[in-house]
Amino acid sequence: xxxxxxxxxxxxxxxxxxxxxxxxxxxxxxxxxxxxxxxxxxxxxxxxxxxxxxxxxxxxxxxxxxxxxxxxxxxxxxxxxxxxxxxxxxxxxxxxxxxxxxxxxxxxxxxxxxxxxxxxxxxxxxxxxxxxxxxxxxxxxxxxxxxxxxxxxxxxxxxxxxxxxxxxxxxxxxxxxxxxxxxxxxxxxxxxxxxxxxxxxxxxxxxxxxxxxxxxxxxxxxxxxxxxxxxxxxxxxxxxxxxxxxxxxxxxxxx
Amino acid sequence: xxxxxxxxxxxxxxxxxxxxxxxxxxxxxxxxxxxxxxxxxxxxxxxxxxxxxxxxxxxxxxxxxxxxxxxxxxxxxxxxxxxxxxxxxxxxxxxxxxxxxxxxxxxxxxxxxxxxxxxxxxxxxxxxxxxxxxxxxxxxxxxxxxxxxxxxxxxxxxxxxxxxxxxxxxxxxxxxxxxxxxxxxxxxxxxxxxxxxxxxxxxxxxxxxxxxxxxxxxxxxxxxxxxxxxxxxxxxxxxxxxxxxxxxxxxxxxxxxxxxxxxxxxxxxxxxxxxxxxxxxxxxxxxxxxxxxxxxxxxxxxxxxxxxxxxxxxxxxxxxxxxxxxxxxxxxxxxxxxxxxxxxxxxxxxxxxxxxxxxxxxxxxxxxxxxxxxxxxxxxxxxxxxxxxxxxxxxxxxxxxxxxxxxxxxxxxxxxxxxxxxxxxxxxxxxxxxxxxxxxxxxxxxxxxxxxxxxxxxxxxxxxxxxxxxxxxxxx
Numbered sequence: 001x002x003x004x005x006x007x008x009x010x011x012x013x014x015x016x017x018x019x020x021x022x023x024x025x026x027x028x029x030x031x032x033x034x035x036x037x038x039x040x041x042x043x044x045x046x047x048x049x050x051x052x053x054x055x056x057x058x059x060x061x062x063x064x065x066x067x068x069x070x071x072x073x074x075x076x077x078x079x080x081x082x083x084x085x086x087x088x089x090x091x092x093x094x095x096x097x098x099x100x101x102x103x104x105x106x107x108x109x110x111x112x113x114x115x116x117x118x119x120x121x122x123x124x125x126x127x128x129x130x131x132x133x134x135x136x137x138x139x140x141x142x143x144x145x146x147x148x149x150x151x152x153x154x155x156x157x158x159x160x161x162x163x164x165x166x167x168x169x170x171x172x173x174x175x176x177x178x179x180x181x182x183x184x185x186x187x188x189x190x191x192x193x194x195x196x197x198x199x200x201x202x203x204x205x206x207x208x209x210x211x212x213x214x215x216x217x218x219x220x221x222x223x224x225x226x227x228x229x230x231x232x233x234x235x236x237x238x239x240x241x242x243x244x245x246x247x248x249x250x251x252x253x254x255x
Numbered sequence: 256x257x258x259x260x261x262x263x264x265x266x267x268x269x270x271x272x273x274x275x276x277x278x279x280x281x282x283x284x285x286x287x288x289x290x291x292x293x294x295x296x297x298x299x300x301x302x303x304x305x306x307x308x309x310x311x312x313x314x315x316x317x318x319x320x321x322x323x324x325x326x327x328x329x330x331x332x333x334x335x336x337x338x339x340x341x342x343x344x345x346x347x348x349x350x351x352x353x354x355x356x357x358x359x360x361x362x363x364x365x366x367x368x369x370x371x372x373x374x375x376x377x378x379x380x381x382x383x384x385x386x387x388x389x390x391x392x393x394x395x396x397x398x399x400x401x402x403x404x405x406x407x408x409x410x411x412x413x414x415x416x417x418x419x420x421x422x423x424x425x426x427x428x429x430x431x432x433x434x435x436x437x438x439x440x441x442x443x444x445x446x447x448x449x450x451x452x453x454x455x456x457x458x459x460x461x462x463x464x465x466x467x468x469x470x471x472x473x474x475x476x477x478x479x480x481x482x483x484x485x486x487x488x489x490x491x492x493x494x495x496x497x498x499x500x501x502x503x504x505x506x507x508x509x510x511x512x513x514x515x516x517x518x519x520x521x522x523x524x525x526x527x528x529x530x531x532x533x534x535x536x537x538x539x540x541x542x543x544x545x546x547x548x549x550x551x552x553x554x555x556x557x558x559x560x561x562x563x564x565x566x567x568x569x570x571x572x573x574x575x576x577x578x579x580x581x582x583x584x585x586x587x588x589x590x591x592x593x594x595x596x597x598x599x600x601x602x603x604x605x606x607x608x609x610x611x612x613x614x615x616x617x618x619x620x621x622x623x624x625x626x627x628x629x630x631x632x633x634x635x636x637x638x639x640x641x642x643x644x645x646x647x648x649x650x651x652x653x654x655x656x657x658x659x660x661x662x663x664x665x666x667x668x669x670x671x672x673x674x675x676x677x678x679x680x681x682x683x684x685x686x687x688x689x690x691x692x693x694x695x696x697x698x699x700x701x702x703x704x705x706x707x708x709x710x711x712x713x714x715x716x717x718x719x720x721x722x723x724x725x726x727x728x729x730x731x
Contacts, residue, residue: 190471211443
């Protein structure tokens, strides 16, 4: 069996047999306690600054953020954004209670379908489970109410994120997931898929020059529901100017 | 498997230096990747400490690799996945083909994966009537052009815009002949449109993995384009190709390494898409694959454990070493003659294809040490290349002229008086010959040096030892 051959080869190299029970227990303990390593200081900020850092980092990576006071303001914000981008008033939406519970009658012209995304869908409205301030990253675990295809197929992704769901560092995401409901299949805490998304899709494969919109969305727009107070930020243009590489400008290979 | 041309490194490098298109491509990125990495590192004051942490996580994992692989495999199975343990490239190719055949697959989409290049998955599938479609923008054009990648994260590093336009016109013949590529984004938009239909039609999606997580049985991929995610989300079957050293114990371990990866690779704080996949589609989910397979590949790695080269198994494939390498910077990746170029390739390739074939690679280094200084997991690449040079010498693989030359040098080096006399004579002769000139353009017996650069005429004042002694006397 190749399994035995591989494990045997490793053990020969390590000059030992299978680990004794006490050492196995120690390693299993390391997995069970999953100790944290260094958490960058930049993620540990007073709450308002943490939210401001999240926004700044999203904008640095060419995403956009609009702050809305509550979920009731979302239909207008979506309709205005689509109009401003010259996009049709039609979207495919995550069947998430937060989004389904919105009174959409204020914008009757906005066509909505709650389902997974298909080819031809131009705009998706996704529910963001969390955001990570240290890099301006959205956390999108798969779930019947949060289909993965919404993050990938449409040209434009709009994500609704509660400010109270923003955390400082990735490690806080793992802790929140571990504290959540158990997965029915595995009994563990990981969903089938969890995407960490930082800005819109891009590539620098052509002449190491950054271009937005490779295979995933060209635009990533975040509607940040202010269920928590935070200070206003500078304009997106200023944050974007901080990016090390601008679209159409030289990037490193693999960007 | 990729055709090996590593034994012809010198000829490859000569050709590369004379290739105007390649030199244009290499020049374009000169300095850019250094500056971007440096900026990202400067913005994270803890970066140096994270490098130590990254090294320690990998060392801990390798010291207990058997345990963590078994723990990982058990978690994959709990999530409805299947693990295929493969000792060799043959076994891995057969495993992938069998899964594809069992699913009746006709087309397979692929995310960028270096292990797939190492195994030659595409050629194997094609030979058995299954069409593989590379979906990373760079890999897509290389597949059309039938070229291997020249860089581990920027596969089409060696191409210029003209090459893209020419190839697209040749292959996308159903599009109007007179269409204009005003911008690079026009090229990208055409590829996006062409590939979208392939994503939707594929029966199987194959990705690599940046990490495997023992705690949860997850595979992690990191991309900027989103092609890897489309590849692993849309088809009914997802196959993960991963070599055994990709496993780490916990999510926290992977997180620390991810903080190093993008900064070292592209100078981004985080790649656009970092995705953790764990098993099959859950019952009520609206999308995701129904089958999840992990082809877990050894292919020579376990032989490295317990040897000088175990440290190489820490590599997280960020490409910082080649981005900073003065040799890679002028030859590009193809000259190295196999899958992995640059300093990491010069260490890894001999272990995987043999030092007899890859002996040139550890010699293609100036030992400037830049690669080690930027390595996110602190692999002592120059030291490991030196180990290969020693082995090559011990096995009598280096050319007779080199061995004779080294023998003569060693005779003198062990006899300080003779050595100083010989250098004094040599320096004297060179000074005499070169009087009035700043440098030699050519010199008998030194063609190897002067073919590529001038040899400066020695400064007046004699050898280093002579000047050192004179200074010491003066100080007294």
